[in-house]
Amino acid sequence: MMDGFDMLLVASAVIAGAAPLVMATLGETLTERAGVVNLSLDGTIVLSAMAAFVVASLSGSLLAGFAVSAAVGACVAALVALFSVRLGMSQVAVGFVLTLMTRDLAYFLGSQYARTEGPISGSAPVPVLSGMPVLGQVLFNHSVPVYLSMIMVAFAWWYLYRTSWGLRLRCVGENMEAAYARGIDPDLVRVVYTVAGGALVGLSGAAFSLCTKPGWGQPQGCEGSGWIALALVIFGAWHPVRAALGAYLFAFLQVMSIHFQSWFPDVPAQVFQVAPFPLMIFLLAVSTLVHSEEAKMLAERHPLLRILTRGLAQAPPLSLGKARSRD
């Protein structure tokens, strides 16, 4: 019954499968840390996946594909920033409409390239390191975008918590007036990080269509992952490393669902395919419940629980989703 189940293979598949999701999650974490919710993730990923695939197959250059995808992601995010930060429109409304619109735009513009051959970012083992037992196969035997996703996690953490730029970013997200009083332009910071986060989200689209789920079609296979990334940012309590861990957890659930399918052939495949999505929402509920007063009271009495809730409980950036009043 457990035939073909290899822990190392699973771990390696999780690292590789999570790469696009990690990028999108980190991008959205940066954006939300500046106080902007970019709800357009799901459509942005599809659109940039299409753009990356088309450009890479026409030009034959993977690098061009990735560059264009980042530009597409940045452009959509710039629209969100323009409408919400400059015009003070509802971030949720703008993001949601853009999600639907960019997805349809991707299907419309990309339809003539559907199911055509395109370049794939293949495996590129790291010289020496990939020879290591266990770790070599799990961490150092992947394609370039996967390495990039791992490096990004570390970089995002370092940038947010160890640089003065990161401090300014967090300051704007928590209290725009205080940031303004300290000589920071909150609107500028918000626009910059919305666009930068959008570029990361765009890269995640390219990571789908050129690496993890190579090819373009309708559906591409990356649909829904943008929503998961948005949920992971909350689940990760707006902390880049925790959010990335959430992405790995989700990839683990997806890899396991393939194994479960072969172990329980009687259960229809559809159940396992959608199971990770509600599970994530359930985890979201648990991590929100930890915030409640009852949970805090309970935790005060049990030292073990207290450690657990401290690990999970983290409030969102205070100015998240709010527009700055200019009165």
Place this chain on the structure above:
Amino acid sequence: MRTVFARMGRPLEMGLKTALAGVAEIAASVLVVVAFTTLVLLVAGAPPLDTFAVLVKGSLGSWSKLSHVIKVWIPLTLASCGLLFTFKAGLWNIGVEGQVMMGAVATTLAMRMGGPSPLAGMVTALALVAGMAGGALWALCAGFLKTKAGVHEIFAGLGLNFVSQGLVLWLIFGPWKQPGIASMSGTETFDERLWIPSIEALNLSPAALGMAVAAVIVTAYLLSSTRLGLYLRAVGGNEKAAVLFGLKPHAVMTAAMLCAGGLAGLAGAFQVSGVYHRLIPAISSGYGYLALLVVLLAYYNVWAAPVVAFFFACLNTGAIQLPMLLSLDSSLSGVIQGSMVIAALAVHSVSTRSRRSRG
């Protein structure tokens, strides 16, 4: 959003000047959308004028096309009416898509249980009620996740949408599969006696149309002239102030979710009993998500929503022929609808800003 509410609160004060400004806003947004769509078409290498002609002829060109538009308009309007309740209470009911699907599932269940008995009309009526109940129950799940567990309604709704899509697929390929082989074409077609009666020549059900029109009127009445409407607006406008007035926001939100889910469920019920006569994998056709756009473009106005829904239904219907006539993808309708909403919101917010700064 607050300005929108304030505007709707005193419609009588809307003078000629405001009406003119409204017309100018609409004209400006249409211009933006036409320019943007033309650009998209040029990028795709398609002839813009021919494409627009196909969209118009394909939706309003003949009586049968128009009846198809109305068939899309019915579920879209029902779901939009439902969303008005949740938007008034300040809720983003993205789960409406799943609520349409669960309404369809509940109706199919009722029809399969009832079967083609001599009382077929009764079974059909009960199946419609079951559809409303199915949608309402599904909305209740999202409502409880929001009020009891603190999960934002967007994520609760999305999670439930995935679950309902999985459930529909599982039912079609599992317990409700056609005798012989399960397929993407859906479950077995119901006995003809269970269908909602329709005008044969147009393949259009007057009962469904009548109920959709009734839903608009009832929604308008409930929202403007009853306590429920007042409570919804109070909670949506300022949750903390509503508490001070002795309202229970969570109870009001749950009521809004129930109304929204019931109407969305009815939309799903009509899709099953009046249009497809069986459960198919894409039973909701994305009308739930589209209804969110309808309500946004209608500025949360109950009388504007059916008009916008008609416009969107025309686009959806007109786009069906794009692949055949011009080998273009039919998702063009979604591009136009989305850019329309974005443009309208942007133009509106720019014009209110400039009006405010002028005093």
